[in-house]
Amino acid sequence: METVSENRSHGGTQGVYRHKSTATGTDMTFSVFVPDHEAGAKLPVLWYLSGLTCTHANVTEKGEYRAACAKAGIIFIAPDTSPRGEGVADDDAYDMGQGAGFYVDATQQPWAPHFQMRSYIEDELPALIAEHFQVDMARQGITGHSMGGHGALTIGLRNADRFASISAFSPVVAPASVPWGEKALSGYLGEDRAAWRAYDACTLIEDGARADALLVEQGTADQFLEEQLKPELLAEACANANIPLTLNMRDGYDHSYYFISSFLADHVAWHAERLKA
Numbered sequence: 001m002e003t004v005s006e007n008r009s010h011g012g013t014q015g016v017y018r019h020k021s022t023a024t025g026t027d028m029t030f031s032v033f034v035p036d037h038e039a040g041a042k043l044p045v046l047w048y049l050s051g052l053t054c055t056h057a058n059v060t061e062k063g064e065y066r067a068a069c070a071k072a073g074i075i076f077i078a079p080d081t082s083p084r085g086e087g088v089a090d091d092d093a094y095d096m097g098q099g100a101g102f103y104v105d106a107t108q109q110p111w112a113p114h115f116q117m118r119s120y121i122e123d124e125l126p127a128l129i130a131e132h133f134q135v136d137m138a139r140q141g142i143t144g145h146s147m148g149g150h151g152a153l154t155i156g157l158r159n160a161d162r163f164a165s166i167s168a169f170s171p172v173v174a175p176a177s178v179p180w181g182e183k184a185l186s187g188y189l190g191e192d193r194a195a196w197r198a199y200d201a202c203t204l205i206e207d208g209a210r211a212d213a214l215l216v217e218q219g220t221a222d223q224f225l226e227e228q229l230k231p232e233l234l235a236e237a238c239a240n241a242n243i244p245l246t247l248n249m250r251d252g253y254d255h256s257y258y259f260i261s262s263f264l265a266d267h268v269a270w271h272a273e274r275l276k277a
């Protein structure tokens with residue numbers, strides 16, 4: 001693992017790191033904020049999965065999470081959203097290909113050789129983090145935004161034994177039922193919709209996945225709310241499955257990092273409480 005940069009911030013260290021990923025077959029860059037802590041202490045960890053067009057840098061530079069993480073003693077990790085580089089398949093559109101990995105393991109060409117983001121986030125990166133940072137992997141939470149909110153919900157629901165807390169900002173809650181998701185899932189996984197069910201929070205819940213609680217933040221002025229996000233579908237799925245969902249509809253907020261940064265500290269505190277930071 002190579003250190004790209006490390007900066008002191010808010011009583012901790014904000015780092016950016018790069019490594020050669022076996023899952024994606026590419027170099028991958030991610031950021032980690034580590035609050036100062038006693039030697040030998042192991043800290044709980046909050047994963048943040050970003051949305052379409054993002055790298056690790058969007059939330060790292062605009063998320064405003066560091067003060068809350070330092071106060072709670074929680075490590076914050078922001079991975080990239082896809083493999084990148086020459087020789088990696090791409091698409092001219094912003095919602096497919098590089099920057100739009102949708103947190104799936106692709107089975108279709110030309111994506112399958114590199115677009116293995118499920119394996120990367122669920123298996124490879126956690127192992128690397130456990131090797132290099134003072135993390136308590138028994139205390140993990142996960143959150144994310146938009147496509148990354150979809151990633152947080154689906155990865156959290158599929159791995160409820162690993163993630164004690166799951167939240168999301170403006171998540172794509174039902175990708176199998178909205179244009180962004182239909183395009184991505186058909187492209188990466190093919191036309192058999194049975195293969196999509198493990199990558200859709202609502203169908204995962206229909207199929208038996210459970211969480212102790214879910215927290216979702218959503219702006220009412222979000223330009224993607226009605227066509228792509230549809231939080232009411234998650235509310236219905238959670239009600240049917242008796243999953244306690246807190247859905248905070250925030251008046252006048254849009255889809256941007258102005259919205260996320262307004263409430264990310266609240267989510268850090270919510271996770272910290274559940275992770276007993």
Ligand SMILES: N[C@@H](CCC(=O)N[C@@H](CSC=O)C(=O)NCC(=O)O)C(=O)O
Binds near residue numbers: 050054058255
């Ligand atoms: N057409 C826009 C769409 C890109 C966009 O809005 N990306 C969001 C995530 S959307 C769902 O996953 C985002 O987080 N952008 C980065 C940012 O820093 O705001 C475009 O191409 O800009």
